[in-house]
Structures are given as C-alpha cells and as structure tokens.
Amino acid sequence: MVGNALQSYLAKLDHCLNLVGKNKIEELEPLINDLLRTIKDWGGDGGRDDRISAFGQILVNAGKAETAVSLHRQYVDIAHSMRWDGLQRAGDALLAQTNINDAVNYYRMALDMPLAAPGGSERIALKISRGRIKFLVDRFSGERDETEDAVTRETIAGMNAYILAQGVYAPSGFWTHYAGYSEWLLDIYGIENFKRTVDHLFHNFLMSTETQPQVIRLRELVPDEPTGADELPEPPSFGVTQSFRRGTIDYPLAYPVDWKIYHSSVCRLWKYTLDHDTYGLLGQLEESPIGAPLPVSYDGKLISSNLAHSVRELTTIFRECGLTGDEGLTVCELGAGSGRLAEVIGRTTNYRYIIVDIPPTLFISQWYITELFGEDQVFAFHPEDDLTPYREEIKSKRFVFLTGNQMDVLKDKEIDLFVNINSMTEMNPVQIRKFLENIDRVTRSFIFTKNVLSQHNKFEDLTVLESDITFPDRWNIIYEAMDDVHPKYSVKVRRSNDPSH
Numbered sequence: 001m002v003g004n005a006l007q008s009y010l011a012k013l014d015h016c017l018n019l020v021g022k023n024k025i026e027e028l029e030p031l032i033n034d035l036l037r038t039i040k041d042w043g044g045d046g047g048r049d050d051r052i053s054a055f056g057q058i059l060v061n062a063g064k065a066e067t068a069v070s071l072h073r074q075y076v077d078i079a080h081s082m083r084w085d086g087l088q089r090a091g092d093a094l095l096a097q098t099n100i101n102d103a104v105n106y107y108r109m110a111l112d113m114p115l116a117a118p119g120g121s122e123r124i125a126l127k128i129s130r131g132r133i134k135f136l137v138d139r140f141s142g143e144r145d146e147t148e149d150a151v152t153r154e155t156i157a158g159m160n161a162y163i164l165a166q167g168v169y170a171p172s173g174f175w176t177h178y179a180g181y182s183e184w185l186l187d188i189y190g191i192e193n194f195k196r197t198v199d200h201l202f203h204n205f206l207m208s209t210e211t212q213p214q215v216i217r218l219r220e221l222v223p224d225e226p227t228g229a230d231e232l233p234e235p236p237s238f239g240v241t242q243s244f245r246r247g248t249i250d251y252p253l254a255y256p257v258d259w260k261i262y263h264s265s266v267c268r269l270w271k272y273t274l275d276h277d278t279y280g281l282l283g284q285l286e287e288s289p290i291g292a293p294l295p296v297s298y299d300g301k302l303i304s305s306n307l308a309h310s311v312r313e314l315t316t317i318f319r320e321c322g323l324t325g326d327e328g329l330t331v332c333e334l335g336a337g338s339g340r341l342a343e344v345i346g347r348t349t350n351y352r353y354i355i356v357d358i359p360p361t362l363f364i365s366q367w368y369i370t371e372l373f374g375e376d377q378v379f380a381f382h383p384e385d386d387l388t389p390y391r392e393e394i395k396s397k398r399f400v401f402l403t404g405n406q407m408d409v410l411k412d413k414e415i416d417l418f419v420n421i422n423s424m425t426e427m428n429p430v431q432i433r434k435f436l437e438n439i440d441r442v443t444r445s446f447i448f449t450k451n452v453l454s455q456h457n458k459f460e461d462l463t464v465l466e467s468d469i470t471f472p473d474r475w476n477i478i479y480e481a482m483d484d485v486h487p488k489y490s491v492k493v494r495r496s497n498d499p500s501h
Contacts, residue, residue: 053086131237159359173459202337229267235259325349335423339365
C-alpha cells in the first residue's frame with residue numbers, strides 16, 4: 001500500500017513539474033491539494049523532500065509564493081521534515097523580490113527544522129545563515145519601528161519622483177543601478193542599520209581580502225598590528241555582498257577570516273591617522289552608535305574607517321587652505337554618501353554644511369545628520385524647484401539638503417569651500433560639465449576633490465577619468481597627490497586666484 005502511494009506521489013509530482021516546464025502555472029494550484037493528500041497517504045517519511053523543496057523553489061520563481069509557502073508548510077506538518085537549506089533558499093529568493101512577509105514565513109519554518117551537526121566551513125556558513133535569518137525574523141516580527149520603515153519608503157519615493165523629472169540632474173545609469181540596490185537594502189535591513197549595509201557603497205570599503213589595494217597599503221604604512229586594537233569580537237551576520245548585487249546574501253564580513261582582515265585594517269587606518277593628526281581632530285571623536293556601526297574598537301573606543309578618512313581629508317583641507325576650523329565658513333559637498341565628512345566637520349568646527357545629492361543617498365545623509373545634530377539644525381529636502389522663499393531659513397540652518405537643480409538657490413560665491421569625494425567620476429559627461437559650471441559659480445575660495453583616476457560605467461558603457469574634472473583658469477591647483485591610503489585616488493586642492501574673492 002505504501003509503495004503504491006509513493007509511486008502515485010512521484011507520478012503526480014512529475015506531472016506538476018512538467019506543467020511548470022510548459023509554463024502552465026495556472027493549472028498547478030488545483031493539483032497541489034491532491035498532491036498533498038497523496039503525500040499523507042504515502043506517510044511522508046522525508047525520503048523525497050528534496051523534490052518537494054525543488055518544486056517549492058520553482059513555484060517561488062514563477063511568482064506563486066503563497067502557493068509555495070502553503071505547499072512547504074503542509075508538507076512539514078505531514079512529514080515533520082524538510083531540508084533546512086531548501087527552505088532558506090526559497091526565503092532568499094523571496095527576499096530578492098522584496099516579498100518580505102513570505103520570505104519571513106520560510107525563515108520561520110527553517111529555524112524550526114532540526115539540523116545535523118556539520119563541521120568545518122559548512123558549520124561556519126550555517127551559523128552565518130541562521131544568524132542572518134534569525135535577525136530578519138526578529139525584525140519583521142515586531143522588533144522594529146514600522147513607522148520608521150514607512151517614512152523611509154515614502155520619503156525616498158517622493159525624492160525619486162522629484163529628481164527623475166529634473167533632466168540632467170537625474171541619476172546617471174551607474175547610480176540608477178546602485179540606488180535600486182540601496183533601496184532594497186533599506187527595505188530589508190532598515191535605515192537604523194545602514195552602517196552595516198548601504199554605507200559599504202560609499203567610502204566604508206569592505207577591505208575583506210588580502211589583495212585589496214587599501215589592505216596592502218595599510219600593511220605597508222602600519223606593518224605591525226596596532227597595540228591599541230581591542231579584541232576581535234564576533235563577526236556581524238548581515239550586510240552587503242562583495243558584488244553589490246540584489247538577491248545575493250553572503251556578507252564577506254560575516255566570515256571570520258574576512259572579518260579579521262577588515263577589523264585589522266580599520267585599526268591600522270586609525271593608528272596611521274592618529275600618528276599624522278597634527279590638528280588633534282581624531283582624539284575628539286568616537287564612532288556614533290546611530291546606524292548600528294561595525295563593532296571595531298581601539299583603546300576601548302568605538303572607531304570606524306569613516307571617521308579616520310574624514311579626519312585625513314579635513315587635515316589636508318586645513319593644512320593646504322590655512323584654516324583652523326573657527327572661521328565660520330560655509331561648506332558644500334556634492335555626493336556626500338552617508339554624511340561622514342559633514343559629521344566630522346559638524347563635530348570639530350563652527351562651519352555650516354550644505355549637501356547636494358540624489359536619493360536614496362540624500363535621504364540617508366539627511367536622516368543621519370538629523371539624528372546626530374537634531375531637527376532644529378537641519379533644513380531638510382523640499383521637493384520644490386524654487387527655494388527662494390526659504391532663503392532666510394536656509395541661511396539660519398547649520399545643515400542643508402538639496403538636489404542638484406536646487407543649487408540655484410545658492411548665490412554666486414556663497415560657498416567658501418566646495419568638496420567632491422568619490423562621485424564625480426560616477427556621472428556622465430553632460431552631468432559633469434553642468435556640475436562643474438555650478439561649482440565654479442557658487443564657490444568663492446577653495447575646492448577639494450578626491451576621485452578615482454578612472455571609473456568605467458558599464459551601465460552606460462563609458463569611462464570617466466579624473467583628468468576630465470577640470471575647472472576654469474581662475475582655479476589654481478595648490479595641492480595634488482595620490483592618496484596615501486587609497487593608491488587609486490587623486491587628491492587635489494584648488495584656490496581661486498580672483499583678487500575680489
């Protein structure tokens with residue numbers, strides 16, 4: 001009897017799989033209940049659950065997530081078994097589609113499944129996967145601020161609707177791709193965890209392999225492990241992938257070897273920056289807990305590559321421009337990432353700071369700076385072309401957030417120092433020319449740039465060189481060097497030779 005039931009089950013399952021192969025998905029659903037009854041008659045001893053797991057995955061990929069979840073849950077109820085990794089893969093596929101609720105349903109089933117005791121690398125991978133999906137189950141089971149998630153989505157959607165209508169100021173093909181990936185990360189992990197996710201798309205590079213240029217250079221600059229580096233903590237369980245592709249889930253820093261390389265590199269960077277911090281800036285700073293930073297500490301203090309890089313950049317600006325931080329200047333930055341330099345300048349000087357960017361990056365820096373310094377110090381993004389009625393309010397705020405077209409609200413030579421780091425080469429030539437014109441118009445005294453020597457934009461099939469970033473003759477280059485930590489980045493400081501400024 002059992003043998004007949006098993007044969008009937010296999011025949012019906014093959015029929016279902018054939019329908020999928022012929023793309024006759026609509027004919028499947030009436031057969032699912034019949035298939036499950038056959039499994040119950042058979043007894044469901046778990047010996048064939050690989051096929052059910054695969055069938056569920058096919059349904060997920062075909063957009064029949066609800067049917068797939070029902071199939072797997074009922075199978076688990078009947079057979080009391082299912083391959084853990086099959087359930088995880090189905091959840092990951094749904095997560096890639098931003099079908100969060102069904103993904104979490106799969107993850108819950110996976111966490112309930114008994115596990116064998118794998119060894120070696122399999123054990124590490126299993127621990128990472130379970131840590132990540134447990135975080136997601138907890139996050140979407142009430143341990144999150146749903147209002148914050150809704151505000152994030154709605155604000156970014158409003159920003160997108162506005163900027164996409166702005167012609168030359170709309171995101172390049174390069175950033176259209178990465179903006180979509182960033183929004184997915186924010187949907188999944190939340191703005192409250194941005195330092196472990198989208199922040200890696202900016203200047204907080206992963207530094208997870210021995211062959212990365214920054215890792216190699218830091219070991220040359222600081223050959224010995226810094227004595228101030230605190231004990232290596234447990235690696236984080238979630239974040240971005242090395243390829244920065246939506247749908248893949250392996251976070252390099254979740255693996256002990258990669259995490260050790262990153263932790264060591266950040267500590268070496270911190271030590272190197274401390275040793276060359278002639279203005280005593282870094283000693284004033286500690287990484288803020290806002291945004292769930294990675295647990296890297298030095299002499300008992302939470303640190304980050306963001307703070308170290310920002311101090312290095314500000315030190316160069318102070319030295320080459322003859323500044324000390326108390327001049328009350330107005331700074332404007334194009335493409336500020338998470339707002340790391342704005343944070344350091346906000347915490348160590350009396351300068352005002354204007355950020356010009358595209359979503360979702362503009363939202364991320366605005367959220368972070370507001371959390372750090374308070375709403376009363378921030379002029380938040382307004383989706384309006386003419387900001388002239390807000391001129392006085394803008395002048396009264398320490399931090400201002402604009403899109404590129406809104407630079408029109410800035411008067412000629414209103415900005416004392418303009419900053420562009422690691423973003424101009426990600427634009428197309430038309431956008432670069434437009435921003436160069438705007439920067440020249442609004443800037444009075446100094447321009448600081450730090451961009452990669454060559455950037456290939458595969459999404460628009462063009463290559464932009466750092467040498468393409470040129471300014472009118474009134475701008476003299478007073479400092480030019482390759483970055484001492486990032487060997488592929490050129491740093492330049494320009495000063496206006498216009499005697500009226």
